[in-house]
Amino acid sequence: MATERAWELVLARIESDLLNGTLKIGDHLPPERTLAAELDVGRSSVREAVRVLEVLGLVRIGTGSGPTAGAVVVSRPGGGMSALMRLQVAGRGFAVDDVVRTRVLLESSVAAELASAVQDLTDAHSLLEVMDRASPPEEFLALDAQFHYLLAEMSGNTVVAAVMAGLRGSIEGYVVDGARGFADWPAVASRLQGEHRGLLAAIEAGDAAGASALVAEHIRSYYRDSNLSVGSLDQSSARSRADVSRSHPNQHQR
Amino acid sequence: MATERAWELVLARIESDLLNGTLKIGDHLPPERTLAAELDVGRSSVREAVRVLEVLGLVRIGTGSGPTAGAVVVSRPGGGMSALMRLQVAGRGFAVDDVVRTRVLLESSVAAELASAVQDLTDAHSLLEVMDRASPPEEFLALDAQFHYLLAEMSGNTVVAAVMAGLRGSIEGYVVDGARGFADWPAVASRLQGEHRGLLAAIEAGDAAGASALVAEHIRSYYRDSNLSVGSLDQSSARSRADVSRSHPNQHQR
DNA sequence: GCTACTCTGTGGTCAGACCACAGGAGGTGT
DNA sequence: ACACCTCCTGTGGTCTGACCACAGAGTAGC
Numbered sequence: 001m002a003t004e005r006a007w008e009l010v011l012a013r014i015e016s017d018l019l020n021g022t023l024k025i026g027d028h029l030p031p032e033r034t035l036a037a038e039l040d041v042g043r044s045s046v047r048e049a050v051r052v053l054e055v056l057g058l059v060r061i062g063t064g065s066g067p068t069a070g071a072v073v074v075s076r077p078g079g080g081m082s083a084l085m086r087l088q089v090a091g092r093g094f095a096v097d098d099v100v101r102t103r104v105l106l107e108s109s110v111a112a113e114l115a116s117a118v119q120d121l122t123d124a125h126s127l128l129e130v131m132d133r134a135s136p137p138e139e140f141l142a143l144d145a146q147f148h149y150l151l152a153e154m155s156g157n158t159v160v161a162a163v164m165a166g167l168r169g170s171i172e173g174y175v176v177d178g179a180r181g182f183a184d185w186p187a188v189a190s191r192l193q194g195e196h197r198g199l200l201a202a203i204e205a206g207d208a209a210g211a212s213a214l215v216a217e218h219i220r221s222y223y224r225d226s227n228l229s230v231g232s233l234d235q236s237s238a239r240s241r242a243d244v245s246r247s248h249p250n251q252h253q254r
Numbered sequence: 255m256a257t258e259r260a261w262e263l264v265l266a267r268i269e270s271d272l273l274n275g276t277l278k279i280g281d282h283l284p285p286e287r288t289l290a291a292e293l294d295v296g297r298s299s300v301r302e303a304v305r306v307l308e309v310l311g312l313v314r315i316g317t318g319s320g321p322t323a324g325a326v327v328v329s330r331p332g333g334g335m336s337a338l339m340r341l342q343v344a345g346r347g348f349a350v351d352d353v354v355r356t357r358v359l360l361e362s363s364v365a366a367e368l369a370s371a372v373q374d375l376t377d378a379h380s381l382l383e384v385m386d387r388a389s390p391p392e393e394f395l396a397l398d399a400q401f402h403y404l405l406a407e408m409s410g411n412t413v414v415a416a417v418m419a420g421l422r423g424s425i426e427g428y429v430v431d432g433a434r435g436f437a438d439w440p441a442v443a444s445r446l447q448g449e450h451r452g453l454l455a456a457i458e459a460g461d462a463a464g465a466s467a468l469v470a471e472h473i474r475s476y477y478r479d480s481n482l483s484v485g486s487l488d489q490s491s492a493r494s495r496a497d498v499s500r501s502h503p504n505q506h507q508r
Numbered sequence: 509g510c511t512a513c514t515c516t517g518t519g520g521t522c523a524g525a526c527c528a529c530a531g532g533a534g535g536t537g538t
Numbered sequence: 539a540c541a542c543c544t545c546c547t548g549t550g551g552t553c554t555g556a557c558c559a560c561a562g563a564g565t566a567g568c
Contacts, residue, residue: 006521007305018344025345031549042522044298047551051261051302052309056338058345063550064530070549075347077338084310084334085413090272091279091312093329098413105363105414159339159352160359163417257528260552285518296553301520317519318561324518 006041010049013039018073029059029071056080077158078149081166089170096171100223103167104216107148110155110164111211115203124150128196131189137179140189145172147196178226192222260299265306267293272327283313283325310334331412332403335420343424350425354477357421358470361402364409364418365465369457373408382450385443391433394443399426401450432480446476 004012013035017023029035032050036043050071053059057080059071088094127147134140145168152161168175182188195218202211258266267289271277283289286304290297304325307313311334313325342348381401388394399422406415422429436442449472456465 015341015344018341018346023345025347033549036522042520044301044523045521047298048302048305050550052305053341055306055310056341058341058347061550062530063528065548066531069530073345075342075345077342077347080338084331084338087269087272087307087310087312088329088331088416090269091277091327091329092272093279093312093331094413094416098411101411102413102417106359109359109363157352157355159348159356159421162342162348163356167413287518290553296551298554299552304519315519316561317559319517320562323561 006039006045007048007052009041010035010039010046011052014049014053023073025073025075027073029073031070055083077162078165078169081162082169082172085166085170086172094170096174099167099171100219103164104219106160106164106167107152107219108212108216110152110157110160111199111203111215112208113155114151115206115208115211118206119154119203121200121204124154124200128193128200131193131196134189135186137185137189138176141175141179144192145169175222175226178223181226188225192218260295261302261306263295264289264293264300264303268303268307277327279327279329281327283327285324309337331416332419332423335416336423336426339420339424340426348424350428353421353425354473357418358473360414360418360421361406361473362466362470364406364411364414365453365457365469366462367409368405369460369462369465372460373457375454375458378404378408378454382447382454385447385450388443389440391439391443392430395429395433398446399423429476429480432477435480442479446472 014023014029023029029050030038032043032046036046039046050059050061053071054061057076057078058073060074060076061071062068085094085099089096089099124147127143127150131140131143131147134143148168149161149165152164155161179185179188195214199211199214199218202214268277268283277283283304284292286297286300290300293300304313304315307325308315311330311332312327314328314330315325316322339348339353343350343353378401381397381404385394385397385401388397402422403415403419406418409415433439433442449468453465453468453472456468
């Protein structure tokens, strides 16, 4: 086989350690210098591999010393999924429409599933109450994302939850830009809240088909009303969004 | 604002260039040394950013000189998706069951959608004919993956297609290991082919519900019959699978 | 003309040197 | 004893500079 690049060797070693249980969630990776020495590669190659793992949401990097320092194995697939999809959208590999359609697809299924199995929706209800008191669009939308994610999480499928987090994260900028376009934001927020409550009601009533349809229309209508189109948002969304490990907005040129 | 790490600055710049159209699919990124000088960072930081882009499937790296050398913007989300999910599975962040369940969810929807809209299934049929002549499980399964990917692609949703490619890729090793466990592989392959043909027939007949159910059972039964369980596969699957840049056979480009 | 060699630009890698940071060990004053 | 403070140590973050490998382009020689 082709000579493996050094950083791939590092990645292979870590993947192998994950598979055979040598590394578990919560464990620390060996320090970069140690890993480099063990695998007989340069530290820069180790760093490239670790960087990949960080972006993919497999490890959390901490500086300094102590228990929080170093690379710790975690599982935050949403971050990596979001970075991947956001960049694909930026590069026109993904159309925003397809992202939205996929959201509709997954969330419909999730809603139907939740409706079919009795669930405790207390958390969801309290989240909605918090949202009633959220005034700035950014704050409301952040809680909205949390609400939708909570439902996905309750479905018990971690993969679906992660994909949904990625889908939402990838178009976060477009969603916020869309909100700015509404003349009467409070009215929109109020309508969204009504739809949220209707959705929960349908789930509680065990109405799978209804819940499914409601959430689909809930998502579709927002994007429709905010006149989302990739072309019109290229410029306004050209600010940096490359902080792949977290989600606080950055500023950049152009 | 928090001091941005150097490699994030590089990533931000590239994302920005993608968003405003300065960089398009097919374009070359500036050489690493140039990019480093322009952004006033070290070359190693540029390399970390480029490495991330490579793994996420946004650029293809070529060595040497000429048109194929350097980092070229491409769109291969499946590769990144696959790497992400495979590592999450390895780290126990994703359960194999959830991956399979998500496959069922997506492929059911895709099948239903295809059945609702008339499609030209010629390619799918010829692929099945090639599969009839494939004897080794590995070869058959590679074509099988291609078959399922083809259907997803025909749905027209690039995001769904990419996610499905990732899902399948993430458990590729488990699928192959499962095939080895069958006493009478030819019989299994034959049964799978029958199911494939039944699925296409349902799609051609416009039977959305039927196609949906068939593909769901098709997927579920394979995993059920091959007795897939994460625990039993830890050791046998511990070989290296970190060649994240290798393109999948079922990767198509736009 | 054709061939073979060399040049040049590109990524791939390593080694070493610093810096920034945060916990921990140990000393110091009360 | 106790609380506080200081320095030490280990960790990631970054840069610099040096080579190597590779593949196309250019050029000299036949």
